[in-house]
Amino acid sequence: MKIGIIGTGSIGASLAQKLVAAGHQVKVNNTSSVEELAKKARELGASPATLQQLVQEVDVVFISIPLHAIPTLPADLFRQVPADVVVVDTSNYSPMRDGRIAALDNGQVEGVWVAEQLDRPIIKAFSTLFALTLVEMGTPPGTPGRIATSVAGDDERAKKLVAALINDTGFDAVDAGTLADSWRQQGGTPAFCTELTAPELTQALTAAVPGKGPLVLGQVIAQLMQRDTPPTREEFVALNRSLANLVIQ
Numbered sequence: 546m547k548i549g550i551i552g553t554g555s556i557g558a559s560l561a562q563k564l565v566a567a568g569h570q571v572k573v574n575n576t577s578s579v580e581e582l583a584k585k586a587r588e589l590g591a592s593p594a595t596l597q598q599l600v601q602e603v604d605v606v607f608i609s610i611p612l613h614a615i616p617t618l619p620a621d622l623f624r625q626v627p628a629d630v631v632v633v634d635t636s637n638y639s640p641m642r643d644g645r646i647a648a649l650d651n652g653q654v655e656g657v658w659v660a661e662q663l664d665r666p667i668i669k670a671f672s673t674l675f676a677l678t679l680v681e682m683g684t685p686p687g688t689p690g691r692i693a694t695s696v697a698g699d700d701e702r703a704k705k706l707v708a709a710l711i712n713d714t715g716f717d718a719v720d721a722g723t724l725a726d727s728w729r730q731q732g733g734t735p736a737f738c739t740e741l742t743a744p745e746l747t748q749a750l751t752a753a754v755p756g757k758g759p760l761v762l763g764q765v766i767a768q769l770m771q772r773d774t775p776p777t778r779e780e781f782v783a784l785n786r787s788l789a790n791l792v793i794q
């Protein structure tokens with residue numbers, strides 16, 4: 546497939562490398578200079594592109610930038626882009642990084658807010674995989690204990706296409722329902738950064754409690770701030786599991 550990725554940070558760069566390794570053609574964009582972007586693209590096996598170039602002649606566009614930066618993307622970015630080009634949002638709302646966004650604090654589903662900002666339907670995916678999980682924990686299809694991640698959205702064709710890309714990056718995909726349902730995979734929910742298999746993730750999505758995610762996320766951040774060193778992948782996953790009271794049957 547032809548894929549554009551906006552953002553080459555922890556998630557965008559890892560996605561680019563994995564999708565290139567799986568045989569896809571990838572273009573990338575970030576906020577740095579033309580020279581720096583070209584260097585980054587070379588490192589990832591991708592091509593550098595302006596935002597306008599990135600959304601042209603692709604099958605999929607990933608938006609992998611901090612959520613607060615999404616409204617700063619050009620308002621007309623997707624206006625000339627055919628409707629069958631799938632836009633995937635990997636973002637999560639983190640008030641400490643993003644500042645306070647009233648609509649989200651008042652309970653609007655993050656994915657719905659993002660779609661409104663972009664004036665474009667989106668698929669929400671890759672948002673529940675901790676960056677180190679994405680980098681280190683992918684396995685071939687059928688591997689026992691293969692980790693899963695959820696995909697939510699309102700277009701079944703688009704969700705299937707994204708599920709295939711999730712598989713290409715080394716993970717099982719679990720259908721998490723519509724974009725309005727995607728609160729079940731937001732920060733602080735049992736599905737969030739807890740490294741679950743597909744059956745476990747299905748249970749975790751069902752176990753989500755409305756309104757609880759932001760409280761748990763706040764507790765996770767408070768505990769992380771007390772540390773002198775960043776957590777290992779295992780410590781971060783264990784913290785999310787315990788604070789979300791994840792019980793797998």
Ligand SMILES: NC(=O)c1ccc[n+]([C@@H]2O[C@H](COP(=O)([O-])OP(=O)(O)OC[C@H]3O[C@@H](n4cnc5c(N)ncnc54)[C@H](OP(=O)(O)O)[C@@H]3O)[C@@H](O)[C@H]2O)c1
Nearest residue numbers: 552553554555556575576577609610612614636637675676
């Ligand atoms: N890190 C995780 O474990 C994780 C897991 C799941 C989901 N997510 C979510 O995925 C999103 C990306 O996270 P991340 O950790 O990859 O962030 P990050 O490491 O901070 O990287 C952000 C990237 O976005 C680029 N960027 C920012 N504003 C931009 C703009 N207006 N146009 C183009 N590029 C722009 C930055 O460009 P420069 O390189 O030029 O600075 C950078 O490459 C966030 O919403 C985050 O919540 C993160």
